[in-house]
Amino acid sequence: xxxxxxxxxxxxxxxxxxxxxxxxxxxxxxxxxxxxxxxxxxxxxxxxxxxxxxxxxxxxxxxxxxxxxxxxxxxxxxxxxxxxxxxxxxxxxxxxxxxxxxxxxxxxxxxxx
Amino acid sequence: xxxxxxxxxxxxxxxxxxxxxxxxxxxxxxxxxxxxxxxxxxxxxxxxxxxxxxxxxxxxxxxxxxxxxxxxxxxxxxxxxxxxxxxxxxxxxxxxxxxxxxxxxxxxxxxxxxxxxxxxxxxxxxxxxxxxxxxxxxxxxxxxxxxxxxxxxxxxxxxxxxxxxxxxxxxxxxxxxxxxxxxxxxxxxxxxxxxxxxxxxxxxxxxxxxxxxxxxxxxxxxxxxxxxxxxxxxxxxxxxxxxxxxxxxxxxxxxxxxxxxxxxxxxxxxxxxx
Numbered sequence: 041x042x043x044x045x046x047x048x049x050x051x052x053x054x055x056x057x058x059x060x061x062x063x064x065x066x067x068x069x070x071x072x073x074x075x076x077x078x079x080x081x082x083x084x085x086x087x088x089x090x091x092x093x094x095x096x097x098x099x100x101x102x103x104x105x106x107x108x109x110x111x112x113x114x115x116x117x118x119x120x121x122x123x124x125x126x127x128x129x130x131x132x133x134x135x136x137x138x139x140x141x142x143x144x145x146x147x148x149x150x151x152x153x
Numbered sequence: 154x155x156x157x158x159x160x161x162x163x164x165x166x167x168x169x170x171x172x173x174x175x176x177x178x179x180x181x182x183x184x185x186x187x188x189x190x191x192x193x194x195x196x197x198x199x200x201x202x203x204x205x206x207x208x209x210x211x212x213x214x215x216x217x218x219x220x221x222x223x224x225x226x227x228x229x230x231x232x233x234x235x236x237x238x239x240x241x242x243x244x245x246x247x248x249x250x251x252x253x254x255x256x257x258x259x260x261x262x263x264x265x266x267x268x269x270x271x272x273x274x275x276x277x278x279x280x281x282x283x284x285x286x287x288x289x290x291x292x293x294x295x296x297x298x299x300x301x302x303x304x305x306x307x308x309x310x311x312x313x314x315x316x317x318x319x320x321x322x323x324x325x326x327x328x329x330x331x332x333x334x335x336x337x338x339x340x341x342x343x344x345x346x347x348x349x350x351x352x353x354x355x356x357x358x359x360x361x362x363x364x365x366x367x368x369x370x371x372x373x374x375x376x377x378x379x380x381x382x383x384x385x386x387x388x389x390x391x392x393x394x395x396x397x398x399x400x401x402x403x404x405x406x407x408x409x410x411x412x413x414x415x416x417x418x419x420x421x422x423x424x425x426x427x
Binding site: 066083085088091110111114115 | 186
């Protein structure tokens with residue numbers, strides 16, 4: 041059974057929410073991923089991921105201020121829940137376990153190749 | 154809400170399309186993000202910003218963002234009551250001793266209340282079987298004898314009937330004497346039966362609105378006629394037509410059954426008469 045299900049892009053988004061801490065809303069997350077990871081992020085992909093993780097209980101949101109550049113639309117700030125924290129810890133641990141299991145030779149071969 | 158500058162806004166067609174398909178809960182926040190992004194891109198040129206905006210709207214059109222086909226509104230309270238009953242049941246299971254005391258006590262209380270209700274109904278409908286129960290009265294004697302006061306004696310002198318008829322006749326429709334009887338042996342050729350009965354005046358069936366099954370309410374015009382209840386008729390004669398049958402009272406007197414009446418209910422003054 042999959043205990044915590046977190047896709048690759050979802051993982052990037054939830055980690056970025058953690059990085060931005062109190063400043064994580066749609067645009068700021070998008071820009072942060074684009075500058076830090078050098079990859080294009082579409083609004084569609086981002087908001088879908090945010091909604092999915094909110095439904096799963098990994099993220100929670102609250103309404104923020106409505107500024108003029110948003111034409112009066114309020115921001116939606118995200119933060120990581122306790123469950124979300126467990127989920128990213130779980131993914132990290134499983135990755136590390138896999139890393140530790142790779143024999144050094146395998147990587148050397150790869151580098152050599 | 155802050156005033157919306159039309160020029161600063163993205164292409165309205167795309168924005169309207171987005172508003173139309175978007176899930177209502179997400180709409181305002183994503184819209185804010187879109188507008189913020191658009192305004193930023195706008196600084197580097199309107200056409201590019203417009204195109205990017207349209208592309209964003211198109212890319213947002215995906216399952217997680219699109220609203221469900223029908224608005225999700227609950228139209229019944231089924232779920233609420235289901236939850237109530239579930240919680241109630243769990244509490245009952247949890248506190249077994251109190252549940253038993255509670256439910257048992259309630260059941261006992263309801264049972265007693267129902268019993269009392271039945272009793273009261275029985276008392277309140279006493280003699281209602283007789284249609285004119287409000288206007289039928291029994292004459293009793295009120296006397297002082299050797300310094301003591303007696304009331305309620307129903308054994309009265311026979312001439313009282315004539316006195317009542319002559320003095321109060323205009324206000325009395327029927328004056329019906331009743332006398333003695335008590336337990337009486339009714340016998341046919343092959344059967345004997347003890348039943349309680351009474352001798353009555355000929356107007357009794359009319360006065361008491363007795364429901365005649367065989368014969369009619371004039372059945373007692375003949376001095377040697379008797380009427381019997383349905384249950385007595387059945388016990389004494391079985392399925393034979395009782396009217397016209399001659400039976401003996403206490404083994405001595407021949408009388409003719411001239412009618413059969415429906416048994417009186419239990420809450421009647423005359424329930425002792427079979």
